[in-house]
Amino acid sequence: MPPVSNLAHGTWEQADALIGTTIARWTGADAVSEGDIRRKLEVIGFDCPLHYDADCAREHHYDGVVAPVSMSRVWAMPAYWSPGQPPLGTEPMSTPIPATQIPGEGDTLIAAGVRMEYREPVRPGDRISGNAVLRSVAPKKTRLGPGAFLVVETTYSNQRAEVVAVETVTLLRFEQQPTEAA
């Protein structure tokens, strides 16, 4: 398996220099849609009418259908490809989240934990933007290999500049080892 193609490479000292700064500010590729919500519900049959029945949602003090809270980050996801860019190749990609832009010394990036604070409902038609700040970099040798824990705080806002969610995610970036891990 070749290394993923979209991780910024550098040193942990370079990453340290970014602590406290905004590492990315962006608007998601798509507006929130009922179709996106429906496709989420069908994965596990999440039969909650707040997410598909506008009348029911209004009875429960919303202005209409709202997205599941666990979709808050979905519509802030950057595109994997945009018009004008060369077509995607065959190399694997990591999810195009801001943390991929933090310079580091490993070839793999995975999430270890997250704290999501949900503030305002996300509704069809909304455009969600993200502002990501690097909070900490902690190099560590883990059971998966040498790497570092990165903490990134992302504030998600809608087109009315209302904060819909604040995400604090802990990511592990590490160098895959040739031997099988546990």
Add this chain to the structure above:
Amino acid sequence: MTLPATGRGVPTVGEQLAPYSLTVTLQRLVMEAAANRDFAPIHFDGEAARDSGAPSPYMNTTFNETVFEVLLRNWGGLDARIEVIEFSMKAFNCVGDEITAGGCVTATREGGARLVAELDLWIDGPRGRTVTGSAAVAFPR
């Protein structure tokens, strides 16, 4: 599934949430990847997953978050406002695993016109307690 709308009663410390179980299938992981646009190969490609230290493709962060959302929604009903979900992923939830999410009310507090319940959350699977976390859920008074 019928969700409680209103009048579910005041959450009480020590209250256990009805567990929510799910079998992790590769098809579900693929559908979830499409639904949340996380196409990292570790979540659907066996070789990529094994290279990262997992035995097979595994649930991503958003999928774990969704499992907790369903657990909390089933318990709290339609009037519940999920304010916080926080968790650490200790081990992988992989293809073929049957997982069960659970929770327990640890505290209640006044939050303006609402009552806020604080909860511990977890997901158990064949690799033990794979995810641990907490949540805050508000109810209108």
